[in-house]
Amino acid sequence: MKFSNIGYLLKEGFKGIFLHGFMSFAAVCVTVACLIIVGSFSILAYNLDVMVQDLNQTSEILVYVDSDLSDAEARSIGTKINALNNVLQSTFVSREQALQDFVEDHNGDSAFNGVQPTDLRHRYVVTLEDNTLMEQTDAQLRQIPGVADTKAAYALAQGFSTIQQVLHIASVALIAVLLVISLLIISNTVKLAMYDRRDEIAIMKMVGATNGFIRLPFMVEGFTLGMMGAVLAFGLEWIGYDALVEKISTVDALKLFTFVPFETLLVPMILVFAAAGLFVGIVGSWTSIRKFMDV
Secondary structure, three states, X not given: OOHHHHHHHHHXXXXXXXXXXXXXXXXXXXXXXXXXXXXXXXXXXXXXXXXXHHHHOOOEEEEEEOOOOOHXXXXXXXXXXXXXXXXXXXXXXXXXXXHHHHHHHOOOOHHHOOOOHHHOOOEEXXXXXXXXXXXXXXXXXXXXXXXXXXXXXXXXXXXXXXXXXXXXXXXXXXXXXXXXXXXXXXXXXHHHHXXXXXXXXXXXXXXXXXXXHHHHXXXXXXXXXXXHHHHHHHHHHHHXXXXXXXXXXXXXXXXXXXXXXXXXXXXXXXXXXXXXXXXXXXXXXXXXXXXXXXX
């Protein structure tokens, strides 16, 4: 195909957008709606996953130090704890600090006035990198010399891990279903535009135009409409997300929900929206025009 012909076909593709304004507008609107639905669910799934990970970090192991050890010996155990593979960090809590925290947690109840720091043990609060390995890490902590006992919430850690796995599976399944539905809707919308122009395609076939010559303008048109829909959907998603997060932050006085800034998701969201717009635009046009090529 000559370069001049390519230029002509590209121009015809862009011209077709304006010549069939209503159908182009409908295709863009459908693309925007579908991409916003898919994008919103994807962002929601990502934020839920982040929230569960944050909650997962609250699953800690308490490591109690042998009461016969001196303060210096008790503090030296921290080096051995941090040397374990699955340990993210360990925080030393002295007897005095443990007693103070205990009294504060019980609102300064006078019933604990007789308790002395020496009645308690030094301890470490250990946060893990992967809570699914809590049981194995707990066993390793118990093997460290000077560790008298440990306390680990296995059930809580397993519960968070199960929630994460369910979220991942549900997210992938629903996003895949939404993408397929979006492609079908957009493909049918483009097909209506093709049906509206079936006479034009028939005339081009009768004068000897090749399938590639006929397809290219429609492919350009589909690509342009897909990218227009992607850009509009991305902008609306960004504006809507920031507005929703700001609204939730004003009513969520207890800060129960934490949402990542949209800027954190900027690059992956641009790539996803651009790829989705390109895919539904070109594939939608390609699959729709096939029916009208056999004239």
